[in-house]
């Protein structure tokens with residue numbers, strides 16, 4: 001059952017398979033795995049379907065980050081909130097004093113806010129419409145030491161699967177070195193959600209001498225959906 005609120009232009013709520021564009025249909029068929037409350041009127045834009053984190057994966061990431069973060073970390077920044085899959089899971093975890101969700105596309109941000117309302121957590125989140133690389137230094141420089149930055153960036157579309165090993169130095173529009181350097185200027189405690197085929201040697205280059213970075217594959221039905229790399233105080237020596 002769709003909610004009564006009128007979605008903005010560019011937002012779709014598909015109730016039946018005939019209405020779904022073919023390139024999205026594989027994701028739409030997984031809709032209840034992606035959002036358990038899809039039938040309550042979840043909003044998506046066309047492109048948001050390709051990058052949204054499925055709820056069971058988002059929940060596990062949120063609980064792993066919550067468990068591994070030192071108590072001094074009270075702020076969670078979701079740098080690329082998209083339609084809200086991860087942000088909602090962070091809010092539902094109840095671990096964070098403050099959650100900042102940044103998204104540069106206002107229509108996608110409207111989806112994230114609306115979807116967080118569906119899950120009853122919208123008011124627990126501070127929503128920012130803007131570019132993460134401008135907004136994080138502007139608003140969070142002072143509180144960086146209390147913050148964990150989570151980033152689920154665009155990977156350049158679904159064609160990431162064309163490569164056996166995915167080159168993170170050409171990932172578009174933001175490369176791994178660019179993401180690493182930008183977020184590390186604020187806090188070393190950064191978690192990135194990346195293709196399951198990511199080149200691990202490129203990730204390892206960002207480890208400090210003697211440090212071991214943690215990489216976790218997040219699976220559904222026995223197969224990896226994606227991996228997270230954990231930097232900073234999440235790393236082991």
Ligand code: MGP
Nearest residue numbers: 050051052053054152153154155156157158193225226
């Ligand atoms: P997928 O490989 O496009 O499809 O995405 P599918 O059907 O979910 O997986 P498959 O194993 O059955 O083929 C796999 C997962 O990667 C999705 O669930 C998303 O969480 C994530 N993902 C995919 N893309 C293209 C992106 C992206 O550009 N950015 C981010 N952050 N995540 C993505």
